[in-house]
Amino acid sequence: MSLWPVLEDEEMSPASRAVLDDIRRTRNTDFVNNFWRVLANDPALLKRTWESLKDVMAPGALDPLTKEMLYLAVSLANSCDYCVRSHTAAARAKGMSEAQLGELLGVVGMASETNKLAAGLQVPVDEAFLAPVSASGNAGN
Amino acid sequence: MSLWPVLEDEEMSPASRAVLDDIRRTRNTDFVNNFWRVLANDPALLKRTWESLKDVMAPGALDPLTKEMLYLAVSLANSCDYCVRSHTAAARAKGMSEAQLGELLGVVGMASETNKLAAGLQVPVDEAFLAPVSASGNAGN
Amino acid sequence: MSLWPVLEDEEMSPASRAVLDDIRRTRNTDFVNNFWRVLANDPALLKRTWESLKDVMAPGALDPLTKEMLYLAVSLANSCDYCVRSHTAAARAKGMSEAQLGELLGVVGMASETNKLAAGLQVPVDEAFLAPVSASGNAGN
Amino acid sequence: MSLWPVLEDEEMSPASRAVLDDIRRTRNTDFVNNFWRVLANDPALLKRTWESLKDVMAPGALDPLTKEMLYLAVSLANSCDYCVRSHTAAARAKGMSEAQLGELLGVVGMASETNKLAAGLQVPVDEAFLAPVSASGNAGN
Amino acid sequence: MSLWPVLEDEEMSPASRAVLDDIRRTRNTDFVNNFWRVLANDPALLKRTWESLKDVMAPGALDPLTKEMLYLAVSLANSCDYCVRSHTAAARAKGMSEAQLGELLGVVGMASETNKLAAGLQVPVDEAFLAPVSASGNAGN
Amino acid sequence: MSLWPVLEDEEMSPASRAVLDDIRRTRNTDFVNNFWRVLANDPALLKRTWESLKDVMAPGALDPLTKEMLYLAVSLANSCDYCVRSHTAAARAKGMSEAQLGELLGVVGMASETNKLAAGLQVPVDEAFLAPVSASGNAGN
Incomplete structure (x- = not known):
């Protein structure tokens, strides 16, 4: 209820x-x-x-199936039962195969593991990852 | 450090x-x-x-860019600074545009909101979402 | 069980x-x-x-209903089913209306969304938010 | 950055x-x-x-300060540094005292503890907490 | 299902x-x-x-029971019902007493509380906690 | 600050x-x-x-080092930087070796992964895990 x-x-x-x-x-x-x-x-x-x-x-810069799979990945990361069910159904309806779901689960599981290791070990961000993205490359311009 | x-x-x-x-x-x-x-x-x-x-x-049933974006979405959901940086860099290197990043952020933000509403309101899963997936459709078969 | x-x-x-x-x-x-x-x-x-x-x-600096609503908001953020139920019951008993619950859910949902955006985008804290609070203004004095 | x-x-x-x-x-x-x-x-x-x-x-069924404190409580539960800073500033600007902040922190901390205990022990929801809320009492009616 | x-x-x-x-x-x-x-x-x-x-x-530098209890503690922190059940069963099978489970729950609950307070208050890390661990003391050497 | x-x-x-x-x-x-x-x-x-x-x-049914490592595991699961630092220091002071820390990180990472898979796949709890624990075996008796 x-x-x-x-x-x-x-x-x-x-x-x-x-x-x-x-x-x-x-x-x-x-x-x-x-x-x-x-x-x-x-x-x-x-x-x-x-x-x-x-x-x-x-629909926009990302296609509808990709958006559904991203939504599902976040729902899995948040362990929201209802959301996992509804977005799995929506992604399947938009063409997600069970093999794709399996790989998506693999990515979510692996990200959950390395997220904890990277944050736990307090790894400093590499200089290479901090290079500026030119404003002209941004969506707002 | x-x-x-x-x-x-x-x-x-x-x-x-x-x-x-x-x-x-x-x-x-x-x-x-x-x-x-x-x-x-x-x-x-x-x-x-x-x-x-x-x-x-x-590479598998999902292409490398989709996998990177799923990894990034989970890293955002887990608020892992290092992981967000490294997987944003990787996704950009594989072709993610800033417009796509903006839409990805939109999905992550929206999923974070509706995940909390669905779980908080304890919405019962719809019968339609519980329909069995035939074993023959699974990756393991 | x-x-x-x-x-x-x-x-x-x-x-x-x-x-x-x-x-x-x-x-x-x-x-x-x-x-x-x-x-x-x-x-x-x-x-x-x-x-x-x-x-x-x-009862203290915050009234009992406010405390119950804060407790409920955290329970929603943590997706704790039992806690959401018990603190919703407690807050209703202390006078929370369904309209107030609806607004509380709106705040929790919106905060869940912007929390992920602010953390994900790694927004630097504004100087204005770092202004010191004088010790004499603290509860310990 | x-x-x-x-x-x-x-x-x-x-x-x-x-x-x-x-x-x-x-x-x-x-x-x-x-x-x-x-x-x-x-x-x-x-x-x-x-x-x-x-x-x-x-402004609505809840006053602006209560809304800010709820926003802050969720931001604390989500450990969003930026959000904690900005909503603490906003709540202080709307009148939150340091004593109130101290009690808010107490509630957030205690909720974080009991949320984990209730979920971990998988406590069954009491019948009393499942009593229906009449539709006419809802905000939508 | x-x-x-x-x-x-x-x-x-x-x-x-x-x-x-x-x-x-x-x-x-x-x-x-x-x-x-x-x-x-x-x-x-x-x-x-x-x-x-x-x-x-x-088995390694940590004994199997300690590993099971650490696994259980993380499962409690993540509120994973299935995992709490399976790792409680495994830890009991490896000798965890109910008194030990009670203390484990106490630690998980208390850590959940102080984690939120430390992160929320944005406590600066003490110099003493940043002292380098000599490479020769690391597992990799 | x-x-x-x-x-x-x-x-x-x-x-x-x-x-x-x-x-x-x-x-x-x-x-x-x-x-x-x-x-x-x-x-x-x-x-x-x-x-x-x-x-x-x-000290109780669990020894102080085990308690510190459990505290650390939860702090890692919650990605609390300060807490990871302070409880790593405390655990090292109580005898945790770097090899033990490495295995602890391995357990936390692996638990983070399987927690998401078990919750995401909504695996039903095995009957064997639901067997009652006799009251006389509980800490309270």
């Missing part, structure tokens, strides 16, 4: 209902998963979260 | 030296970053870590 | 029983939640934990 | 410059801290982050 | 089966726990993970 | 001074490290933290 109830469409406020309609339109499916149905208890939180997510996950 | 000294080649044991030689061969560069030079204080730890990493990062 | 059994009053040692009596007195209720009943398997751990908690949560 | 440069106003794109202007207006100060000046390298990331933050931190 | 199925011996590939045989030989028991049976869906991930673990947990 | 100043003995309140005297007596040394000198800005926080720590680290 979630902290707030999982709302059916007819149980939520019009403001939340409008967000769910946008989720359906954007994703081109009738299915809206529980995450949004729980957030629907607070229309402002639901709307802000969805609009940011929609923006972040829109 | 790191917990163990950053060793120059001539300061390390032959066993550690041999690992650094393999790093140079594999990466096709003379440069070996500080992470390995600190691990070199413990040849067994160095060897095991390097061999796992070499295996994980080898 | 917990790692150690959830003990009924009559199953625990007199030392643990005495701590539960103090919990009942301090909280002015007969109800003692499972956290304490599991810790009761180790009277020293139970006693030290309860006494620290009682001290920390006592 | 940050991953992206700390941009002066005249170094950033018009889109980023417009966001900084809004930060100044909203906060009623000329000072814009480094976090935003680094995000300014990616105008889309800057804009989305600022607009969410502005929304989350606006 | 796990993300990948828990495989019986006869359901896995010969490569995974060979790793399970080595686990049985090394641990001198017929029982192979679910962690390995899930990893068995990806023979390469299974093999690499097992070989690293076997190497790390072999 | 820490969030609160590092206080010299003569700068702190008598209450904090008394705690430092107890630290010196208990540890049988004149040296008091910065962690306590920063906490000294808040005598109540200092006293509660020290008394809990003194209790937790006292």
Whole structure:
């Protein structure tokens, strides 16, 4: 049982209902998963979260599958059960094979290990890694 | 200053030296970053870590740039300064643009937010996300 | 099933029983939640934990509801299911409305996002944030 | 040195410059801290982050100081140096005393301890904590 | 239900089966726990993970019980339910008493608290803690 | 620079001074490290933290070196720089060799990896790990 109830469409406020309609339109499916149905208890939180997510996950310099796999990697690093499930499903739907999932798990596991070793040993950053990135190379320019 | 000294080649044991030689061969560069030079204080730890990493990062079902970006995403999620620097450098060297880095940061930030909301609200996993993946679709088969 | 059994009053040692009596007195209720009943398997751990908690949560410069909401925010940041449940219950009992919970969740989510961005981008601390706090302004004086 | 440069106003794109202007207006100060000046390298990331933050931190069911202290508590739980500095400064500016900071630190420390004990011992959630919150009591209704 | 199925011996590939045989030989028991049976869906991930673990947990400068307790302490710090269960079982099998488990929990809890206070307060490292460890004292020499 | 100043003995309140005297007596040394000198800005926080720590680290069912290494392992898992430094120094002072530190790092790294894999793959806990521990075997009895 979630902290707030999982709302059916007819149980939520019009403001939340409008967000769910946008989720359906954007994703081109009738299915809206529980995450949004729980957030629907607070229309402002639901709307802000969805609009940011929609923006972040829109096609851009990175393709949608890569974005899903990055999302999944962070969810694994944070051990968020729900998020691992939902983003694994989304990545599979966008074409991730089980072999790719296996390699992704390998990277996440290995990064978790070397992150702790590098931070624990307090390794100084190499000069070579501090070379400036010219402003003109930045996205803002 | 790191917990163990950053060793120059001539300061390390032959066993550690041999690992650094393999790093140079594999990466096709003379440069070996500080992470390995600190691990070199413990040849067994160095060897095991390097061999796992070499295996994980080898080309496979995922291309090298995608693997680097996944590694970077986990390092960001774990707030490992050294790792963020080294894997940003590696990803840039493999072609990551600043626009792609910006989108990667957007995904990591957004995942960090929704991971906390989903876990905090204890959202129940949707039945649709629990559908079995047939064994024949797995990498092991 | 917990790692150690959830003990009924009559199953625990007199030392643990005495701590539960103090919990009942301090909280002015007969109800003692499972956290304490599991810790009761180790009277020293139970006693030290309860006494620290009682001290920390006592009214002081911050009011009890604010303290509960801070406790809840940290529990959300740490994704501790049990703690989120118990401190949500406690905060509601002390007057937290669902609208306040929604805003609290918004802050926790947003902080999780910007924490990762600030740490990941390794933003240098502004001079203005390093201005000394005079010793006389400290709680110890 | 940050991953992206700390941009002066005249170094950033018009889109980023417009966001900084809004930060100044909203906060009623000329000072814009480094976090935003680094995000300014990616105008889309800057804009989305600022607009969410502005929304989350606006006065609502919780007062601004409580929100700042919650933000600080999460930043402490996540050990984000920059965030701890900036939100301590902001909370002090909104009236947080050093005695209040001391109690906040006490709560964060104690929560970090009991979060690990509750999760580690895998304490089952008490029935009493699972009682439903009526939909009509939720913010969305 | 796990993300990948828990495989019986006869359901896995010969490569995974060979790793399970080595686990049985090394641990001198017929029982192979679910962690390995899930990893068995990806023979390469299974093999690499097992070989690293076997190497790390072999008797060395630290005795097997101490290694198990360190593993358990990290699993508690990471709030990994499965890992807490499996390493508590392993440590008990190697002789950990419930009194020792209680003290281990005390250390983990206390470390979680002071870690947050030290990092949050941004305490500068004492000169005394930075004294160099002579290279000749290192494992690599 | 820490969030609160590092206080010299003569700068702190008598209450904090008394705690430092107890630290010196208990540890049988004149040296008091910065962690306590920063906490000294808040005598109540200092006293509660020290008394809990003194209790937790006292000899018991686990010997002092094992406790220090467990403390260090958690500090590494939490990437707390100060804590890694201070507990490495303490463990070395109590006899930890560099070879033992190397193996400890190996365990922490490996646990970080398998913790993420076990949690990520959502491996179900084996029945064998859920067998009850008889109450009479618990520390509280």
